[in-house]
Amino acid sequence: MTQTITHRPTLGDWSTPDELARLQEARLADLLAQAVRSPFYRVRFGTTGIPRDRDDLAALPLTTKQELRDAYPFGLLAVPKAELATYHESSGTAGSPTPSYYTETDWDDLAERFARKWVPITADDTFLVRTPYALMITGHLAHAAARRCGATVVPGDNRSLAMPYSRVVRVLHDLDVSLTWSMPTEILLWAAAARAAGWQPGAEFPALRALYLGGEPLSAARRARIGELWDVPVVQEYGSTETGSLAGECEHGRMHLWADRAIFEVYHPETGEITEAGVGQLVVTPLFREAMPLLRYNLADDVEVTMDDCPCGWALPTVRVLGRAAFGYRVANATITQDRLENLVFTLPAAYGVLFWRAQAEPSLLRVEIEVPDAARTAARVELTELIRTAYDVPCEVTGVSPGTLVPARVLTDVHDVVKPRSLFGHDEDWGRALLYY
Known part of the structure; x- marks a missing residue:
């Protein structure tokens, strides 16, 4: 049996x-003793x-993500299988599963964080809760934390035919939802779906009091636009399926690493140097992990860690998560990053109604498309072209397209017919739907 954890810092x-x-x-000595029980770390x-x-x-x-994949499924297991509560795999592994598993005691730590x-x-x-429940930890994490606090959970998922955007906004409106957990892009889709249903974001959702966001990079301008649309605070969260929550925001808008629950380091891949702070890849050693201890696990997320004081008084390191925003494409003599380009798009006046955009970086031209109503199309295109040329000094072509081009109207309004599978049909029914769930 594993040891009982009687106290975690608060x-x-x-x-x-x-x-x-x-x-x-x-806490470190106990963690290292637990890690010895893992076949991977014994080797x-x-x-x-x-x-x-x-x-x-x-x-x-450092422990790498590839090593976790190579140890699939239970090569890092440090407790008897009977003690496991859940098994998970992270997203985006291109066919190579990255396993993670937790005990009930692990889940107490996850939910608290x-x-x-x-x-x-x-x-x-x-x-x-509007993040995936299947295999990834994200939906289960918010669900567990909310239940721990006594809240009523609406398990929305976002990979289910049973929860199209039309149903999301109905639930938000009719159930007086007060808190949500999702990716930032979801919130913009909700706003468009709400308008399609005849409701105004913010004004006609008075019970909503905060939006918890995570799972993708979020530029300052898009964050501000989301807050303006819904007229509530935007609270960011950072973590992973392999580790759970690693950082959260204080009331002053700074993201703090939960350094009482994990040891953090910054790895500089160009030099191999490890530092306490700076810009590099985040390395994490969770301190209260029973089922799957991770020692110096390199998340390979680009971050900037600082040790500056914060008015909140938490006395924790701060982190700016660069993630994919640090990766860019060359156009002419400039490197185009999503974070910076997104910031320019959402610098456009809110009155233009631009929520959705896409861009393609060609060797000598940046192509950008924005969804924008007819009345604001010319002004939005001209202003964004100037913003991009000023920021990057590269040839660019900005096109305004009609709403519904990038996000089709049916995505926002359809109600899917989700049914149980059946095998027997009448003479006037479509038996091509046999055994299908949709």
Whole structure:
């Protein structure tokens, strides 16, 4: 049996970096002892020696995502299978599963971390969870945290035919949903679907009091536009299926790493250097992980970590998640990144009604399309062209297209016929639908 974890730090248990470091040290020995039970780390320790303290931890090689895939399915298991509560795989692995698994005790830690919101989850809330439930951790994480806080959960998913956008906005409106958890792009789709249903975002959803967002990079301008559309605070979250929540925002809009629950490092792949702060790839060692200890796991997410003080008083490192925003395409003599280009798109006046856009970077030309109503099309195209030329000094072609071009109207309004499979049909029915769920 694994050891019982009787106490995990909570915000306020420390007030200085030294006190935080002592909390980490107090837990590290138990974590390293747990890691020895994992077949993967037993092999690794056979070449490096069993780590005993922070210096030994720092001498270990980084654990990579590919190593997690190579250890599929249970090569990192450090508890008897009977103690597992859930099994997960992360998204975007192109056919190579990245496994993750958790005990009930692990889930206590996961839920506590996710619930660290400056706009808190309460028993009075109705909480729409609009992220995947299948295999990934995202939907289950919010669900568990909300139930822990006593909220009413609406399990919306976003990979299910049973929950099209028309149903999402109906649920938001009719159930007086007060909190939501989704990717940022979802919120823009809700706004368009609400308008298609005859409702105005914000004004006709008075119960809504915060939007919890994560799962994709979010530029400052798009974040501001989302907040304006719905007239509520936007609260960002950062984490992964392999680790759960790693960082959350304080009331001053800064993202803080949960360094009382994990040790964080910054890896610089160009030099191989490891630092406490700076710009590089985030390396994480979760401190309260039973089922699948991870030592110096390189998420390979590009981040900027700083140790600056924050008025919130949490005494935690701050992080800016660059993610895919740090990756760009060359056009002429400039590198085009999604974060910067998205920021320009959402710098356009809100009155133009631009919510959806796409771009293609060619060697000598940047092509951009924006959905925009006829009345604002010329002005939006001219202004965005000038913004791009000023920011990048590259040839660009901005085209305004009619609403419904990039996001078809049926996506926002359709109600899918989700049925149970059947095999017997009448003479005037379509038996080509036999066994189908839709």
